[in-house]
Amino acid sequence: xxxxxxxxxxxxxxxxxxxxxxxxxxxxxxxxxxxxxxxxxxxxxxxxxxxxxxxxxxxxxxxxxxxxxxxxxxxxxxxxxxxxxxxxxxxxxxxxxxxxxxxxxxxxxxxxxxxxxxxxxxxxxxxxxxxxxxxxxxxxxxxxxxxxxxxxxxxxxxxxxxxxxxxxxxxxxxxxxxxxxxxxxxxxxxxxxxxxxxxxxxxxxxxxxxxxxxxxxxxxxxxxxxxxxxxxxxxxxxxxxxxxxxxxxxxxxxxxxxxxxxxxxxxxxxxxxxxxxxxxxxxxxxxxxxxxxxxxxxxxxxxxxxxxxxxxxxxxxxxxxxxxxxxxxxxxxxxxxxxxxxxxxxxxxxxxxxxxxxx
Amino acid sequence: xxxxxxxxxxxxxxxxxxxxxxxxxxxxxxxxxxxxxxxxxxxxxxxxxxxxxxxxxxxxxxxxxxxxxxxxxxxxxxxxxxxxxxxxxxxxxxxxxxxxxxxxxxxxxxxxxxxxxxxxxxxxxxxxxxxxxxxxxxxxxxxxxxxxxxxxxxxxxxxxxxxxxxxxxxxxxxxxxxxxxxxxxxxxxxxxxxxxxxxxxxxxxxxxxxxxxxxxxxxxxxxxxxxxxxxxxxxxxxxxxxxxxxxxxxxxxxxxxxxxxxxxxxxxxxxxxxxxxxxxxxxxxxxxxxxxxxxxxxxxxxxxxxxxxxxxxxxxxxxxxxxxxxxxxxxxxxxxxxxxxxxxxxxxxxxxxxxxxxxxxxxxxxxxxxxxxxxxxxxxxxxxxxxxxxxxxxxxxxxxxxxxxxxxxxxxxxxxxxxxxxxxxxxxxxxxxxxxxxxxxxxxxxxxxxxxxxxxxxxxxxxxxxxxxxxxxxxxxxxxxxxxxxxxxxxxxxxxxxxxxxxxxxxxxxxxxxxxxxxxxxxxxxxxxxxxxxxxxxxxxxxxxxxxxxxxxxxxxxxxxxxxxxxxxxxxxxxxxxxxxxxxxxxxxxxxxxxxx
Numbered sequence: 001x002x003x004x005x006x007x008x009x010x011x012x013x014x015x016x017x018x019x020x021x022x023x024x025x026x027x028x029x030x031x032x033x034x035x036x037x038x039x040x041x042x043x044x045x046x047x048x049x050x051x052x053x054x055x056x057x058x059x060x061x062x063x064x065x066x067x068x069x070x071x072x073x074x075x076x077x078x079x080x081x082x083x084x085x086x087x088x089x090x091x092x093x094x095x096x097x098x099x100x101x102x103x104x105x106x107x108x109x110x111x112x113x114x115x116x117x118x119x120x121x122x123x124x125x126x127x128x129x130x131x132x133x134x135x136x137x138x139x140x141x142x143x144x145x146x147x148x149x150x151x152x153x154x155x156x157x158x159x160x161x162x163x164x165x166x167x168x169x170x171x172x173x174x175x176x177x178x179x180x181x182x183x184x185x186x187x188x189x190x191x192x193x194x195x196x197x198x199x200x201x202x203x204x205x206x207x208x209x210x211x212x213x214x215x216x217x218x219x220x221x222x223x224x225x226x227x228x229x230x231x232x233x234x235x236x237x238x239x240x241x242x243x244x245x246x247x248x249x250x251x252x253x254x255x256x257x258x259x260x261x262x263x264x265x266x267x268x269x270x271x272x273x274x275x276x277x278x279x280x281x282x283x284x285x286x287x288x289x290x291x292x293x294x295x296x297x298x299x300x301x302x303x304x305x306x307x308x309x310x311x312x313x314x315x316x317x318x319x320x321x322x323x324x325x326x327x328x329x330x331x332x333x334x335x336x337x338x339x340x341x342x343x344x345x346x347x348x349x350x351x352x353x354x355x356x357x358x359x
Numbered sequence: 360x361x362x363x364x365x366x367x368x369x370x371x372x373x374x375x376x377x378x379x380x381x382x383x384x385x386x387x388x389x390x391x392x393x394x395x396x397x398x399x400x401x402x403x404x405x406x407x408x409x410x411x412x413x414x415x416x417x418x419x420x421x422x423x424x425x426x427x428x429x430x431x432x433x434x435x436x437x438x439x440x441x442x443x444x445x446x447x448x449x450x451x452x453x454x455x456x457x458x459x460x461x462x463x464x465x466x467x468x469x470x471x472x473x474x475x476x477x478x479x480x481x482x483x484x485x486x487x488x489x490x491x492x493x494x495x496x497x498x499x500x501x502x503x504x505x506x507x508x509x510x511x512x513x514x515x516x517x518x519x520x521x522x523x524x525x526x527x528x529x530x531x532x533x534x535x536x537x538x539x540x541x542x543x544x545x546x547x548x549x550x551x552x553x554x555x556x557x558x559x560x561x562x563x564x565x566x567x568x569x570x571x572x573x574x575x576x577x578x579x580x581x582x583x584x585x586x587x588x589x590x591x592x593x594x595x596x597x598x599x600x601x602x603x604x605x606x607x608x609x610x611x612x613x614x615x616x617x618x619x620x621x622x623x624x625x626x627x628x629x630x631x632x633x634x635x636x637x638x639x640x641x642x643x644x645x646x647x648x649x650x651x652x653x654x655x656x657x658x659x660x661x662x663x664x665x666x667x668x669x670x671x672x673x674x675x676x677x678x679x680x681x682x683x684x685x686x687x688x689x690x691x692x693x694x695x696x697x698x699x700x701x702x703x704x705x706x707x708x709x710x711x712x713x714x715x716x717x718x719x720x721x722x723x724x725x726x727x728x729x730x731x732x733x734x735x736x737x738x739x740x741x742x743x744x745x746x747x748x749x750x751x752x753x754x755x756x757x758x759x760x761x762x763x764x765x766x767x768x769x770x771x772x773x774x775x776x777x778x779x780x781x782x783x784x785x786x787x788x789x790x791x792x793x794x795x796x797x798x799x800x801x802x803x804x805x806x807x808x809x810x811x812x813x814x815x816x817x818x819x820x821x822x823x824x825x826x827x828x829x830x831x832x833x834x835x836x837x838x839x840x841x842x843x844x845x846x847x848x849x850x851x852x853x854x855x856x857x858x859x860x861x862x863x864x865x866x867x868x869x870x871x872x873x874x875x876x877x878x879x880x881x882x883x884x885x886x887x888x889x890x891x892x893x894x895x896x897x898x899x900x901x902x903x904x905x906x907x908x909x910x911x912x913x914x915x916x917x918x919x920x921x922x923x924x925x926x927x928x929x930x931x932x933x934x935x936x937x938x939x940x941x942x943x944x945x946x947x948x949x950x951x952x953x954x955x956x
Contacts, residue, residue, distance in 0.1 A: 031415045033929040034388045035438025035561050041482065041543065042550050042560065049534055049543060069486055070385040071495070071533055073918055079911050082385050103413075114683060114717030118412030119390060121382055127720055128392075128412045157435040163420040164715055192562060193438060252565075252572040253464075253836040272559070278547065281582075282554025282564075288572030289564020292431055300432070305425035307567070 021063040022210055023097035024203075025089055025138065028067050029119035029131045030103020031158040031167050035193035036149035037068040037102060042278045043200035051204065059204070060211040063094075076121065083120035089138055096143040096182075098206060104151040104158045105132050105173045107166030116165045132173060139174055144184040144206055147171070148199055153188035153223070154297040161301050169297075171223060184209075184216070188223035192294035195271070196278055198228050222297060224269070233265035233284070233291045236274025245331070246324020248317055258290050259317055262307045265291040266316070376405050377909060384921065386487040388439045389413070389928020391882065393898065393921055394722065399909050404917060407891070407898035409882050410720065411928050414683070414728040418713040421872045426452060426841055426864050427568060433860065433874050434562040437929045441561040442475050442553070443853035444860070444874060450632075451860040452568035453639040455847030458839035464570030465634035466824035467835060469652070470583060471556035471563070472631060472851075473820060476813035477590055478549035478560075479854040480749065480806050484601070485531065485542030488803060488922045491915060492604060493531035493539075500905045500915040504611045511607060515599030524607045527600060538600075545593055552586045555579055570836035580825045587817055592781035594811045598789050601807040605800045612904050619799030619920030621897040622660065626734060626743035626880065627755035628859060629655030629668060630852035631816060641698040641848070645669045649761055652816055653852055654769070656755030657734060657743065661793070663758040664736060668850055673697065675859065675875070676706040676740055678731040681724070681884040687712035693863045693871045694846055704735075708861040708873035709846065731886035732879050740886065744893035745856020745877040746802045747925035749809035752852055753791050766815035776811045779818070799897075799923035806925070843867050853877055855925045878927045894921055 028034050041048060046056055052064060064070075065085040072080040088094050106116035108130050118128020139145050147170040150156035159167040171178070171186050178186055189202050202225050208214035218226045234240055242248070242257040249256045259266065263285045265273070270293075273286040284291050293303045303310075309317075344352040351357060371377045377399055382392030390413055396406040417436060421429065430448035434441035446468060453460065490496060497505045508525035521527045530538035550560045556573055558564030565572040573579065608615050631652035638647065648655050648668030655671060657664040665671060679686055687710075694709040696702055703709055720726045733740035745751045753774050756762055760771040768775045773792040780786045791808040794801040827833070842864065849860040856877030863871040883892035891899065901920045907913060 029383065029390045029413060031413065032389075033435055033438035033441065035435070035441060038388070038439045038561060041486075042547055044547060047543070049540055052534055067383060067385045067390075068388070069490075069533070071490060073385045073913070074381040075379040075912065075914050076382055078379070079913065083383065111717045113719055115412060116414050116717065117390075119383060121380070121392075157432060158415045158420075160420045160432075162422065164416045165414065167415075192435065251836055251838070252567050253570065253574065253834060255574050258572070277554045277559040278551060281551045282559045284558060284564040287554075287558050287565060288574055289558040289566075290572070292564075294562070300428075304428050306431050307425075307427045 019061055021061040022143070022207065023085070023089070023094045024062055024064045024066070024100060025085060025097050026064070026066040026100045026102065027119060027131065027134060028102045029117055030101055030105055030152055031117055031165060032103025032149065032151055034068065034102065036199065037066065039193040039196045040199050041068070043196035044279055045197045046200055046204060048200070051200065051207070056204065058211060058213055059207055062207065086120060086134065086138070089141060092141060095141070096210065097141070098144050098146060099138050099142040100146045100148055101135065101152045101170050102148050103131070104155045104167035104169060105135060107168065108132050110166050135170065135173060139178070140181065142180055143182050143210060144180050144187060145170065145174070146187045146189065146202070146206070148189050149194050150190045150192045150294055150299055153190045154299070156192060157300055176223070185219055186223050187217060187219065187225070190224065190229075190295040191270070192299070195275065197275065198271070201228070228271055229269045229295070231269070231271065231274070233268045233270045233273055236271060237265055238273065238286050243317070243320055244324055245328040246321040247328070248321070252288065258285050258288070259313045260309045262290040262292075262309060264293045264303050264310050267310070267312065268293040268296055270295040371399065375400060379912070379914060381914060381918065382410070384918070384926070386490060387922060387926040387928065388437070389926070391926050391928045393894070393917065395898065395917065397903065399903070402903040404898050404901045404903070407895045408722050408726055409729070409884060409892055409894040410727040411729045411882060413928065414715055414717075416713065416715060418711070418873050419715070421869050424869050426455065426862065426867075426869050429862065429869065429872060430566055430568070436874060436876065437927060438561055439479055439927060440475070440853045440855065440876070442471065442557055442563045442566075443851060443858055444876070445563050445566045446472055447849040447851045447853075447858050447860045447874070449566055449568050450639065450849030450851060451847040451862045453847075454641060454849070455845040455862060455864055456568055456839040456841060458569045458837055459638050460570035460634075460837050461832070461834045462634040463575055463824060463827040463832060464835040464837070465632055465637070466820050466827065467556050467571050467573050467575065468566070469631045469820040470817055470824065471553055473813045473817035474549050474553035474556065476854055477810055477817070478546050478553060480810045481542055481549060482546035483925055484803070484806050485539060486546070488925070489531045489539065490533055491919050491922060492528060493533065493536065494525060494528035495532050496915065497528055500907060500913055501612075503906060507611050508607065513603045515603050519596040519600040519603070521600065524603060527604050545590065548586045549590060552583050555583050567836060569839045573835055575824070575828050575833045575835055577825075577828060580821055580828065584821050587814060587821065588781055591778050591814050591818070592784055594814055595778060595781070595784045595787050598807055598811055601804060605804050608800055614902065615800065615904065616796050616798050617900065617902050618904070618916050619802070619897045619923050620796050620900055621744070621893060623658060623797045624741055624743050625658040625751035625754055625797065626745055626857045627653065627656050627751040628671060628850040628852055628857040629653055630752070644672075648850070649759070652762060652764070653752045654756045654759040654761050655850065656759055657736075658751070658754050658758060659736070659741065663755070666755065666759045669697075669699065672848060672850070672859070673701055673703065673707070674734045674736065675708060676704060676733045676735045677708060677711050678706065678733055678740060678886040680731055680887040680889075681726055682730045683716050683718055683725055683728055684730065685714040685716050687714060698846070708859065708875055709863060709871065711871070711873050713873070727884045729879055729882050729884055731883040731892060732875055733886060740888060740890065742883065742886070742890050742893055742896065744881050744924065746797060747806060747923060748852060748854055748856035748877060750797065750802045750805035751856055753805050753809060753812070754793060757791070757793055764816065764819040766818050767812060774808075774812065776808070776815050778811065778815060799919050802923035841867055855927050856880070876927070881924045882926060882928070894924060894926070897924070
C-alpha cells in the first residue's frame with residue numbers, strides 16, 4: 001500500500017507563515033453516547049493537550065474541531081460557528097482534514113421522512129442534515145476517515161437485534177474496501193468506549209503518517225491497528241494462569257478465572273487487561289469484570305446473555321479443569337519448597353553457607 | 360455553495376425579533392440545538408425551542424433480552440455518565456430479583472459513583488462550562504467586564520493563588536490556562552479512582568446485580584484514598600476560586616441573577632445507598648430512600664413537597680406533545696398496581712410504549728426526539744428540572760436535614776462539608792447555603808460545592824469499606840435467581856440529576872424497560888399542555904448582557920444559561936432558539952430559513 005502523501009495538498013499557508021494545520025473534523029452525531037470523546041480526554045500516552053500543543057517531536061500542527069471541548073459555539077451563521085467547518089470541508093476550503101466519526105450510522109432510507117440522527121441544519125430547508133449525508137459529502141475529500149468506538153466501526157450496541165434505526169458501522173456504509181483519496185482505508189479503533197490511549201496512539205500515528213514520517217498505518221482485515229488488536233484479551237489477562245490451573249470462579253467476586261461466569265476473553269481481540277484502562281489502572285477480567293467483547297464486530301448480539309458461560313468455554317474449561325488440577329498439585333509441592341529459605345540463613349557460631357573461612 | 364464567509368447579517372423581523380440558533384451546541388455531551396427568537400431592543404430572549412436530533416431506541420431493542428444484560432446495555436446510553444445507568448439498572452435488577460448485595464459491595468459502588476461525581480463535575484466545570492467564563496470569552500463578549508476583572512482583587516487569593524479575577528479567568532483559557540490543564544489531570548486521577556472500584560470508565564466492567572466483581576483488598580482502598588486526599592486538597596482551592604468568580608459576575612453585571620433563572624422546580628431522586636438500611640425492596644423504599652446519603656426530594660418554590668421515593672415514583676408521568684413518537688394511549692398496561700397496591704398511571708414509565716415516528720422538524724408542532732417527563736403533584740404536571748444535578752441534590756438534602764456523617768451534615772437550610780487536613784492545607788469547612796435563585800450562576804456554584812460533598816462522602820465510604828476488609832468480610836457479591844415475572848425500579852442521582860430505571864420481566868425476559876435520565880427532564884419540550892421544558896423556559900427568561908451587536912453576537916448569556924444545566928444529549932436533548940413567523944428569509948441565519956414559513 002502507498003504511504004500517504006508526505007506533502008498533502010494544502011491551501012495557501014496561514015498569514016503568519018506557519019505550516020498549515022491538519023484539520024481534525026469530529027462528528028459525534030452518529031448514534032453515539034460521546035463516550036469515545038470523553039474517553040480520549042483520559043489518555044496520557046499522549047494526552048489531548050500534548051497532541052494539540054505538539055509536545056511530541058515531529059507532530060504536525062493540528063486544528064481540532066471537536067464538539068466536546070470546542071471553544072466555538074455559534075450562533076449558526078454567526079462569527080464562530082462550529083458547524084461552519086464542516087461546510088468549509090465540503091467546499092474544499094480546508095485541506096487536508098481527517099474525519100473522525102463517533103457513533104453508528106443509521107439507515108435513513110427505511111422511513112418516509114425525518115431523521116434518526118442529525119448534525120447541523122441545512123440552510124436551504126432548515127431541516128437537520130443527517131449523519132449519513134455528512135459522511136457521503138465529506139469522505140471523498142478526507143485525508144483519512146477514522147471510526148472511533150465499536151458503534152462507528154461495526155455498529156455496536158445501537159445495531160443490536162430488534163433496533164428500529166437499521167444502524168451500521170462506517171465500513172458498512174462506505175464499503176469495507178473504501179480508500180481515501182490518500183489511499184488510506186477506513187481506520188477502525190473499536191472499543192465501548194475506546195480505550196483512551198489506543199485512540200490517542202492511533203491518531204498520533206496518523207499525524208506522523210500525514211507528516212511523512214511514518215509508513216501506511218498497519219491494519220488487519222477488520223481495519224484495526226494491528227499493534228493494538230493483534231492479541232486476545234485472554235493472552236494478556238493476568239487471570240489466564242488460573243485457567244491453566246483449572247481454577248474457575250463460581251462467584252463474581254472471586255479472584256480466579258471468570259470464564260464460566262460469562263467472560264469471552266479467550267476469543268476477543270482487545271488489549272485492555274494487558275494495558276490497563278488508564279495509566280495501567282483498571283480493566284475488565286483482570287479486575288473482576290467479565291469480558292463482554294465490546295471491541296468485536298459481533299458485539300453485542302453474539303455474546304448475550306453476557307452473564308452466561310460462552311458455549312465454547314465449556315469444553316476447554318472441562319479439559320483444563322482435569323489437567324489443571326494435576327498441574328496445580330505439582331506446583332503446590334514446588335511452591336512449598338521454594339517458599340522456605342535455605343537452611344544456612346540462621347544465627348549461631350558456625351557458618352554453614354559452604355564457604356570455608358580462613359580464620 | 361461557494362460562500363466561505365458569512366454573507367448575511369441577522370435582521371429583525373416585522374415583530375422586532377431576530378431568529379438565532381445554536382445547533383449543535385459545543386462543550387456539552389451529545390447533540391443539542393437551541394433555537395431562539397431574540398429581542399435585541401429589549402435585550403431579552405423572547406422564545407426558545409430545544410431540540411435533540413438523535414434517536415437510538417434503547418427501550419425498543421431491549422425488549423425480549425435477558426434482564427441480566429440490562430446494566431451492560433443501558434450504560435451505553437451515555438458516554439459521560441453511563442456508570443450511573445449501570446448502577447441504576449443494577450438497583451432495579453436487585454429489586455426485581457430480590458437480592459441484597461453484601462455491605463462491602465455497596466460501599467464499593469458508592470465509592471465508584473462518588474468518583475464519577477468528582478470526575479464529571481470537575482471536567483465539565485473547568486474544561487467545558489469554565490470556557491464560558493475564561494478571559495478569552497469574556498474579552499470577546501464583555502470587554503468592559505474584563506477591564507473590571509483586571510482591577511478586582513480576588514477575595515480568596517490566599518486560598519487559590521490568583522490575585523485578580525482576571526487572573527482566574529486567564530487560568531481557564533483553553534489549553535493555555537494553567538488551571539484548565541490542571542483540571543484535565545484531575546479528571547484523570549479521579550477516573551483512576553473510579554476504575555479501581557468499577558473496573559473501567561465510563562462503562563463499568565465489574566458491576567453486577569447482587570454486587571460487584573471488584574476484589575476488595577487493603578491495596579484497593581489505599582490506592583483510592585491516596586488519590587482522594589489529593590482531590591480533597593484540590594477542592595480547598597477550587598471552592599473559593601469559583602465563589603470569587605461567580606460572585607464577581609453578580610457585582611460586575613447587576614441583574615445577572617436573571618440569566619438562566621426559572622421558578623424553583625427541582626427534582627432529586629436521591630443517591631448513594633446506605634447498606635445498613637437499603638434492602639432494595641419496594642415495600643421499604645420510602646424508608647431506605649430517606650437514608651440515602653443524598654436525600655431524595657421534590658422542591659417547589661423553595662419548599663420540600665416530598666422526600667418519599669414511593670410518592671416520587673408514582674408521580675412520574677411521560678407526556679408527549681412535541682416529540683416524534685406515536686402516543687401509546689390504549690396500549691396494554693404492564694403494571695396496573697405497584698407492589699404496595701397503589702395504582703400506577705398509564706403514563707408512568709412502567710407502562711410506557713416507545714413508538715418512534717420520524718418526521719420533519721416543525722417548531723410549531725413536533726420538533727424533538729426528547730419526550731416531556733413531568734411530575735404530577737396531584738394537581739399539576741410540573742416541568743421539574745435538576746439544574747444540572749448538584750443544585751437540586753444540595754437543596755433537597757439541605758431541606759430534609761437527614762444526612763449526618765460528620766464529614767457532611769444537612770442543617771435544614773444548608774449543607775456543611777468538613778474536609779480534613781491534607782498534605783499542605785489545614786482542616787477546612789465549607790457551607791452551601793440555600794441560594795435565593797435557581798439560576799445559571801447558582802447551578803454552577805452548586806456544582807463546585809457538590810464536588811466537595813462527594814469527596815467528603817467518599818471519605819466516609821472508604822472508612823466503612825476498609826472496616827469491612829479489616830474485619831475479614833470481603834465478600835462483595837451475592838447470588839440470585841431471575842424470576843419469571845417481576846417488576847423493578849431503580850432510583851439514583853446521575854451526575855446531572857434524577858435518574859430512574861423501570862423494568863418489567865415476563866417469562867424471564869425484559870418485557871418493558873424505560874430509563875429516565877436527567878436530560879429528558881431538562882431538555883424536554885413543550886408538552887401536551889403547552890408547558891415548555893426547563894431549558895426553553897430558562898432561556899426564554901434570559902436577559903442579554905453581551906456587549907456585541909447582533910452581527911457579532913455570540914449569545915454567551917444564552918450559552919451560560921443552557922450550559923448551567925450540564926446538558927447531556929445522549930441522555931436526552933437538542934435545543935433550538937428561533938421559530939420566527941415573520942423573519943425575512945434572506946436575512947435569517949443559516950438553519951432557520953426553512954422554519955420561518
